[in-house]
Structures are given as structure tokens and as C-alpha cells.
Amino acid sequence: MNENKYPFVSDPRDPRFLNLRSLQTHQGRSRTGLYIIEGIRHLARAVEHNAPVHSVFLDHSALSNPFGQRLVRRIRQRGVPGIRLSRQLYRDLTLAIEPQGVGAVLRQTWHSSEQIRPERNSLWLAVESIESPGNLGTIIRTAEAAGVSGIFVLGPACDPYDPAAVRATMGSLFSQKLVRCSPNEFNQWTKSNGVAVVASSPTGLIDFRALTYRFPLALMIGSEKQGLSEQLVEAAGFVVRIPMRGGCDSINAAVATGVLLFEMAGQQTGVEPGKRTLGWRRSSRMA
């Protein structure tokens, strides 16, 4: 393979390796505006969505998948710089239990709220202070599947480019519009663009299923522990609740986001209540 032309690094004090490793920290990512992805699926989706690939890093001993090898060859032919790492150094850069031998450094992509003009029938998500990066990543993946047009990240602590978040997105990060802004700026954006806002809270008065949603619509999600800040709850048109039984006072934030977004997406795409016409084709005794 021609990837052999990439220089080989095995010294853990090599600055090229140290630069990569610094991207595992929030500070390193903020300073550079870069982040790391690992694995063939992630890299393939990054390329597919024209995400800005800054460089690649490889562990030849783990890169046995032919599709992965072709992918790397194509990237190298485009002139993307890269290095080969020893197995040990490569392992230091990934959370994967079975690393796939190919990773990349990408440039973070952030949009400004002013650039975003919501379409009439669109659905948006705003997240505030999600505790775990893994949960945040699962939320991004869920939002993508539900057809969300973009995600507003309202807390400075929330980092979708954290390696654990990136991993949990399963490659759905690259097609999402991400906006980092203050709660205030988000409120401004929804008002000036006529976006209806629904907040989710365990203390909300309205069952989320009892509402006919109006679009463009933004759902606001807070942390499992603290929920949304008051400022955001007050700015919402409605505060909905997922009714819980069995002594449960909360569910996982990513699960809650999925439950709410897919209800909204169902109304958005016209799977209307009245269209629920299917019954059971056979009796239970026959099932």
C-alpha cells in the first residue's frame, strides 16, 4: 500500500503524536478548532459529507479491511497529509475496543445563528448542558435520524467534538448544522424567524402527545440532573412532559430526546392521528 509514504511515528514524545493526543482534551480542541475521528464508518461518512479532513493517522497492522484501505488511498491521493503510528500510539488515540487502524483529524464546523434561515416545515433541536459526551453523541445521532435540520449547543460545557460524543454519533455528526450560541441569542433567533419553541421538563404541564405541533419548531433539552435553566423554560411557548410511571422520576436524556423528536417528526411528515387506520390482521389466538 502506498500509505507507506506517510512518515512513521513510534516515539510518544514526537510532537506530531502529542498534537494528536492534545485533541482528546477540551482545551486542545478549543485552541486548534480541530477534533479526532476513528474508524472506517466515521471516516467514510466524513468524506461523503465533504467534512474538512485536516490529516489522517494510521495503524497499518490494524487496517485489514479492503474498503478502509481504498478509502485511505483515495484520501492520500487527494494530498491529505498523514502519519503512520505504532500500534501502541494509535491505541492511545481511540476509545474503540477494536480499533480499525484509520483515524483522521477534522476541522470543527460551526454555523452562526445569523446564517440559519429555517424552512417552513423544519424541526430544530437545542441542547443545554448534557452531562455525558456519550449521551450528547447519542442525541446528535437521534436528531439526525428524526430529520432535525440543525442543533443549537447552548452551554459552553457541551462539546459535540469530544471523542466520546463523536463516537456515539456513529458518523451522523458531519451532516448536522451545529450552532454554538448563548441562550439569549437562541431566543432571538427563534423570535426573529418565527420558530415555535417547546421545552421539555419533568414538571411540564402538558403531555407531549397531547399537543399539535406547529413548524418551524425547536425542541429544547436540558441535562438529566438539572433540566433546563429557567431562562430557557420561560422563553418556551410550551413546556411538555413525558408522563412517567412506576416510580420513575426521569429517563435518560437521549431517550427522552428520541421520544419527543419522533413524535414531532411524525406530525411534521403527516403521519396524522386520523391516518392510524391499521388494526391487527389476525387475532391474538392465532398470533
Add this chain to the structure above:
Amino acid sequence: MNENKYPFVSDPRDPRFLNLRSLQTHQGRSRTGLYIIEGIRHLARAVEHNAPVHSVFLDHSALSNPFGQRLVRRIRQRGVPGIRLSRQLYRDLTLAIEPQGVGAVLRQTWHSSEQIRPERNSLWLAVESIESPGNLGTIIRTAEAAGVSGIFVLGPACDPYDPAAVRATMGSLFSQKLVRCSPNEFNQWTKSNGVAVVASSPTGLIDFRALTYRFPLALMIGSEKQGLSEQLVEAAGFVVRIPMRGGCDSINAAVATGVLLFEMAGQQTGVEPGKRTLGWRRSSRMA
């Protein structure tokens, strides 16, 4: 505190500690029928639900919460045996980043399918081969919140008593009826009790929102990677799909379970389509 009467263990070769540690493995749990919980919330919910507490283990240096201290005192007064551990040994037994200094060994509770007579309006869950124990725990927590009456665990590899699963249940494990059985036995149970069965699959033909569900109802969920086995899909009355957009081919198994169960629970409790009467109280311009 009188918990000082519990013997103190600091030697990592002490058999009392080794017995505890063996419960972190699937083998150790299977052999003994026991499992470990950690933290005040979990222990309080175990006691509240009369879960069979076999013994407790403490780290006094971390047990500063007065509620936790009272809880331990009450448990000791009931004659439950226990040991005190050094901070290091205690830490070896928990996944918590900030251990709360109180843990317990509980007896696993399994029901036989023959014991279970489903109520007319009840909702059930069956899980097959969920990959990660954390995901399985989140699924159990979600099922509890959605009002599920019990969970059938169909694969031998699926262990709800794995420490990572227990932790993710957030204490909702103790009130759930758990049944371990074969797919065949589950099919027998649904047939002989008139339980309608819905399977979830990315290749399902029916949008999950387009169906009017009939109760008693059981939802079957498979792994993210492999989905449900053919045997189970064939036994289902309907195979539903969560429609996905944005190039996503799957969502997290716990999120999918939540999306489906809360739709079913909504129909079960009578938040009927026709009752969706609420609109927006103010125009978007005012929001």
C-alpha cells in the same frame, strides 16, 4: 456510627472481598445468583421495593450523606450482615466516579413465564441480545418509566445484573418482573395468554405510528447490529419500523425502545389521537 460493628477488610486477598469481586463477572453472578449494587439511590430503592438484600459493604470515609447513614443503620438493625472496606477495595467494586460509600449484595429475582398472567391492558417488553450492558440498563429504566409490566430476557448473553446494566437502570430494576426464557417459551407465553406481539426492525414495513395497538401487548427488541433473530420476527403479529432520515440506518437500541414504548403507552393510557386538541396559545411572532 454503629456500622463500626461490621468487620473491617483491607486485604485484597481476603475471601470476603474476593467473593464480592467475583460478582463483577457473569460467571460469579450465575454461580451464586447474587449481584452488586452501589450508591444510596440504588440501595434506597432496593429497600423500598423489598428486594432481597443479602449483605452490605461500606466505605466509611465516603459515606458522608446523612440519609445514606440512616439507611445503613436501618439495614444493620434488621440483622443484615456486612463488612467495611478500605477505600481502595471499595473502589474496586464500583463503576461510580464518585462512590457513595454504601453498596449491597442482592439476590437476583427471576420469574418463570408460567407464573405470569398478563392483565388485559398491560404492556410487556422482550429483549434479545442487547450488546452493551449499559444500553440494557437504560432499556430497563425506560421500560419502567413507560409502565411496562415485565421484561422477558431471551438471550443467555443478556445480563441485567451486570454492574454496568444495574447502574444504568438508576434503581428501576427492583420493581420490574424479569423473566429469563427461550424465544420458544416466550412465543408459547404470548400465544397462550392472548398477548399481541410487535417486533421492531429497520426493515419493518409499517411505520410504528401508523398502527393502533391492541393490549395486552409485547414489544420485541433486538440488538443494534444484528436486530432480532428470524424466529422471533416470524412470531410477531406486526413488524414495525422507526422511519429514519438523514442517511441514518439505525438509532441507539435504548432510544428506539423508548420511542416505541412511549407511543404504545400513549395509546394504552388513552392519549388518543382525537384528543390532541391543544394548539398554540400565541403566535410565533410573540413566542
